[in-house]
Amino acid sequence: MALARAYKAGVFDTATPLATGATSTVTTPIPILYGITTATNDFNISAIRCNVLGATTFPANASVLFSVNIATGTKAGGNAVVARQLAGSVLAANTVFSTAGGTSAAPITGLTMGAYLWSQEVPFTAGSSWGEWFTPGFEIPIPISTQFALFVTASSSGTGTTFGGEIEGTE
Numbered sequence: 001m002a003l004a005r006a007y008k009a010g011v012f013d014t015a016t017p018l019a020t021g022a023t024s025t026v027t028t029p030i031p032i033l034y035g036i037t038t039a040t041n042d043f044n045i046s047a048i049r050c051n052v053l054g055a056t057t058f059p060a061n062a063s064v065l066f067s068v069n070i071a072t073g074t075k076a077g078g079n080a081v082v083a084r085q086l087a088g089s090v091l092a093a094n095t096v097f098s099t100a101g102g103t104s105a106a107p108i109t110g111l112t113m114g115a116y117l118w119s120q121e122v123p124f125t126a127g128s129s130w131g132e133w134f135t136p137g138f139e140i141p142i143p144i145s146t147q148f149a150l151f152v153t154a155s156s157s158g159t160g161t162t163f164g165g166e167i168e169g170t171e
Contacts, residue, residue, distance in 0.1 A: 006046070006086040007093045009033065010166035013081045014102035021053045021162035022100035022107075024152060029067075031108045031149035033165050034075055034098040037142055041094035045140040047168035048118060050150065051129035052161065059156035062124035066165065068140065070114035071147040078108040086168070094171050095142075101164070113151055117142075124154060124161075139169070 011021050011033055022032035037043050050066035078098035085093070100108045117140050122128040134140065142148050150165045 004170035006168065006170050007083040007095070008086060008166060008168045009035065009081050009083040009093070009097040011099045011101040011164045013084065014079045014099065021164045022152070023105045023160050023162050024154065025157055025160055027154050027157055029113050029151040029153040030100070031071065031111050031151050032100045032163055033150040033167060034071070034078060034108050034111070034147070035095050035142070035149070035167070036147045037144050038094045039145050041171050042144050043095045043142040043169050043171055045134070045142065045167055045169045047131070047133045048150070048166070049129070049131040050120065050122070050165040051163065052122065052124060052126060053164055054126045055161040056159045058125055058158060062154065062156035063121050064124045064128070064155070065119055065121045065153045066130065067119035067151050067153070068117045068167070069149060069151055070117065071111040071149045072114050073111045075108060075147065076110040077106050079103065079106050108149070111147070111149060117148070124156065124158065
């Protein structure tokens with residue numbers, strides 16, 4: 001028996017899952033996966049995965065910083081994410097997610113990056129990826145009524161670089 005309901009939400013998890021990631025050509029932080037908890041449920045992040053999918057060209061000697069941050073502001077844009085329950089009875093997640101990827105890339109706007117909860121730097125090359133699982137008891141807690149996002153920040157501008165990311169967690 002599970003101790004909590006576990007979910008996965010990712011950049012590709014729209015109603016029709018497609019491998020269209022979130023695209024960026026800038027060096028400022030952009031949210032590629034957004035979540036907000038309800039007024040009655042918190043969310044505990046237990047795993048994060050992120051990757052650089054591809055571009056026409058990549059800048060030399062560059063890197064990409066993926067980070068999960070508390071977000072402020074009013075979210076606009078993005079595509080709805082269908083969070084997938086990982087086991088047991090299928091129940092809708094109480095945490096609402098949006099992606100900048102999906103059927104057609106739709107930037108998430110209106111958010112300001114707040115406190116860092118997690119970050120990892122990877123080389124700015126095709127196929128770079130990182131996945132991290134947090135030991136039980138060391139999950140990243142997201143309180144009730146809180147916005148959070150997986151941001152990507154490139155050290156140099158790419159040419160329409162596509163990024164992916166996933167967050168697994170429990171409610």
